[in-house]
Amino acid sequence: MLTVVLIMISGIIVGFLVKSKKRLVKGNDKLTTWAIYALLFLMGIGIGANKTIMGSLHTLGLKALAISLGAIAGSVLLGWVTYKLFFKRS
């Protein structure tokens, strides 16, 4: 966890230093998108090859799915309220 934060902070410093180089900044956005694709692809392999996850999908999967949907819907809707009350600039 600390590693991730430190890597990001070093990225922020590098970004601050190269700010004026527009082409570099643009390229960085594209690279970020592709890194997201790579991460999801690799996560997919990890999950697909994980026998605990794939093997219990049909028995416990429905409970898990329902809980996730409740958790996501609840926090997204309350997040909407918090955004409107405290963050949105009129």
Add this chain to the structure above:
Amino acid sequence: MKGSLIILGFFALGIALGVSNTAPDWLVKTDYSQYALYVLMFLVGVGIGSDSNALKAIGTMNFKVLLIPITTILGTALGVALIAPLLSGISIKEAMAVGAGYGYYSLSSIIIKEMHSEWLGVVALLSNVIREVTTLLMAPLFALYFGKIAPICSGGATSMDTTLPIISQSSGKEYAIASLIHGIVLTVLVPFIVSLLLSI
């Protein structure tokens, strides 16, 4: 939307390779997703550092940032408490403990397995993986329809790493630091809230 579909495509391709055992051995043996995450965090950092609006936003956020993790904790508890009575074979308290993993599946599933049972640990693993993946796929839509905080709340503890890049793209770089702080706060709280829910 198009972005989410491409992401879903890559994820599905990965799962297909993983399930069918056709992924090259070197790709399965080592967990490269960790390194992909490191690269990603560096790139996100560069994105924030080179964006002057993002840097300005850090100064104006102040204490309001802490409202976001509170929102996530309350919203998750409410949502799970409402849906749990519809499920058979799981109590509201058990379901809420699963929800309190906030997407942090590795830690929450281990705690729940140790404190409660193997099966609830597996539910926690599945449920929190689903939360992370859903956030990765839906973040752009959440930001569009439910405001810029919604993807952060949906991401839970993962808003500091795996889902941070997509949140930063969907809500804007000025929300990246809020997302990071939110993820750190929830990551620290997961063990406490999960064990509290299981012990009462």
